[in-house]
Amino acid sequence: MIWVGIIVTAVGCYALKLGGLSVPDRVLTRPLTQRVALLIPPALLGALIAVQVLADGQRLVIDARLAGLGAAVVLLLLRAPFLVVVAGAALTAAVLRLL
């Protein structure tokens, strides 16, 4: 039965991925679609950051991840390159957890 669940999940999740990529061109060139497409990245990135940094399952927690994000903000203000920002966030969190 677990295999049935795995196959159903796989088919469903793949269909959703393919479905998004398969929305027809004439829908994509509508002005409304273009405005929405322009707004989707900052909207989803904002939501992703918040959940990635603050959520632990269904609980909101403040831990080393938030310090890591703070370090990322400082590095971005200093115009550090992307990988330096990412490594700085990881290092900050790792060091805090060692203490």
Added chain:
Amino acid sequence: MPRSVVADSLGVGVATGAYGVSFGALATTSGLDVWQACALSLLVFTGASQFAFVGVIAAGGAPLAGAATSILLGSRNLFYGIGLAPVLRLRGWRRVVGAQIVIDESTAMALGQRDRDDARLAFRLTGWSIFVLWNLMTLAGALAGTAIGDPRTFGLDAAVGGAFLALLWPRLTAVPQRVVAVVGAAVATGLVPFTAAGLPIILGGAVAVCVGLLLRAPDASHRATPAERAEGQVGRKEERP
């Protein structure tokens, strides 16, 4: 700057793929065998959905209940696909194969690029590097159970948050984008305690997009400039500083 695109994409790929070890370990300690853990990573390949499936099984739920939860969480990939379609313009077998790597990180990396070629490169490199590493690490984690350490020890969870912020940062130069990002974050945070994992992201993003549309609707006199339309075509706004 293809070289930085390559480095950035592989960096995110390594940081994210390493998480496969925690999934593999969690899956086998929840009652799945090694093959089932690996099948989930190969065939489902979207982290939150995989964790949700295993979570339901671990809690004694039916496999089909696990599947329903998992697919619901996977619905955000539909919207990622809609955002990616005008940028990637995949056709035929490329779309059929590429669809499997439509996930959080590949979408974020692709939409963070300046032009279409960079976006395609970032999508492929991020997606496939995660796919390879995620599956290898799932196998390792499933075999080793909980013997392998927690990736959090190395701050990899914070690294992903930092990466998303670095992608968002260059887009915050205009007011609508700032408002939309803050609304998305606030709504998602507020929903975390009340909804299943994965839903806050899609709901927060949806509410933020609606707010963004309302912001611009009253100003009918403002038509997008040709440059803005071109940027809209590739799903991209401000350039990096």
